[in-house]
Amino acid sequence: MPLPMSETMTDSCASLSSLGWSEFFSDQLVSNETNLLPMRIDTVHRARLTAIFQSGTVKLTYPADVTTADFAVGDWVLVDPSTHLVQRLLKRKTLLERRKAGNRPPQLVAANIDTLFIVTSCNSDFNAARLERYLALANQAGTNPVIVLTKADTVSNAWEFEQQAAALQRGSTVVTLNARSPDAKTALFPWCGVGQTVTLVGSSGAGKSTLVNTLAGPVLELPQQTGGIREHDAKGRHTTTSRSLHAIAAGGWVIDTPGIRTLDVSHVGYGIDTVFAEITELGPHCRFRDCSHVHEPGCAVQAAMAAGKIDPERLTRWRKLHNENCDNSANQVRPRGTSSMPRRKNRE
Structure with a gap:
């Protein structure tokens, strides 16, 4: 059903701001786009897109010269209210993407996120080298990284994990919690307020889906499934299989993503x-x-290393990551769709 033509962007600024809309996006609009409705992508499937607006969820159509792979959950798009056709993808404030081995285009993970929660457990899942990779990814994406240490209630030395995590990046923020506890919402509240968007990344079994359920509370209609842990190695099973945007009880939004085994x-x-x-x-x-x-x-x-000012293991990990980045960057294609769909001529 077509959306009411009277619901223009000007009329809905207050509602849009609660979805994450800001001047960064409104400044991109041109005069002949006032009849289009800004919507935020909340799911991306192989052949289907849906978006949220103040009146609910809408199934979108898109031009024949683009595919759903050109969109990320969290994107803002301008939509024709009568046909639900996407007219333009707005430039992204931040973009989290997963690079794949070989000469393949990146996979868009999430867009326009304010904070990236890097989730790991206080057990054998904790891996400094992997956390450094996630931190580098967050820094490059332009988002604020926060390391979240889960399952702190299962160990007696959670503070040791916190110290190790804090040493991985200067000025980094580390939060230690029990993902199942209601106190987790309080601990993460500074990043989950009205209009703010967070995304969770981390290995399977680290408690991401549990944390999503805790943050969302009763707002989440379909709670994310959680999987068991193999006790011998603390590894989990992939329980989230798609990316989706969910409302947070505190007023913000969370994008849940599948576990990433290789990065x-x-x-x-x-x-x-x-x-x-x-x-x-x-x-x-x-x-x-x-x-x-x-x-x-x-x-x-x-x-500096000889003087004890640099950890030799850090230098070894830096060299490995630096060399890998140089080698892969030289062999991979340029990222696609990092800012917007090509404008149609009548939109210039």
């Missing part, structure tokens, strides 16, 4: 530099501009 990095040089700031900041002080920080004379990084 290849490419085109995340800035993200890596931010994670390993204590190493990258010393680069300009090395004798050689292209210093690899391995064996060259006059290496400021090696000197």
Whole structure:
């Protein structure tokens, strides 16, 4: 059923702001688009898109020259109210994407997110190298990373995991909690207020779906399934199989994503530099501009490591991530659809 023509963007600014709309998006509008309705993508399927608006959920149609792979959950689109046809995909404020091995385009994970919750458990699932990869991904995406340590109630030394996590990136935020406890909502409230959008990433079994259910509370119509843990290695099963946007009881929005077993990095040089700031900041002080920080004379990084100012394991992990990023970036295609669908001529 077509949406009422009277429900224009101007009439619905208050409602749109609660969905995450801001001046960043309204500034992109042009004068001849006032009859179009801004909507936010809440599910992306192989051949189907749905979006939310103040009046509910709408099934969208899209131009023949694009596919659903060009959209991410969290995207803002301008829609013809009479046909539900997507006229334009607005430029994204942030974009989280998963790079795949080989010369394949990236997979769009979530768009326009304010905070990325990097979820891991206080057990053998905790892996510093994997967390550094997620931090680099968050930094490159332009979102605020928060490391969430779950299952703190199952160990007596949760503070040790918290210290290790906090040391992975300068000024990083770490929250330790029990995902099943109502107190989890209080701990994460600063990032889940009205109009704010968060996304959860992490390995399977870390408690992401449980945390989504806790955050959403009674607002979530279909609670995310949770899976059991293999006790011998603390590994979980994939319980979330698609990406979707859910309302949070605190007034914000959460995008749930499937667990990622492998996370290849490419085109995340800035993200890596931010994670390993204590190493990258010393680069300009090395004798050689292209210093690899391995064996060259006059290496400021090696000197700092010898003086006990840099952890040798951090340097090893930086080198591995840096080399992987350089190799993959050189071999992969440019990312697609990172800002908007091509404008139609009558929209210029």
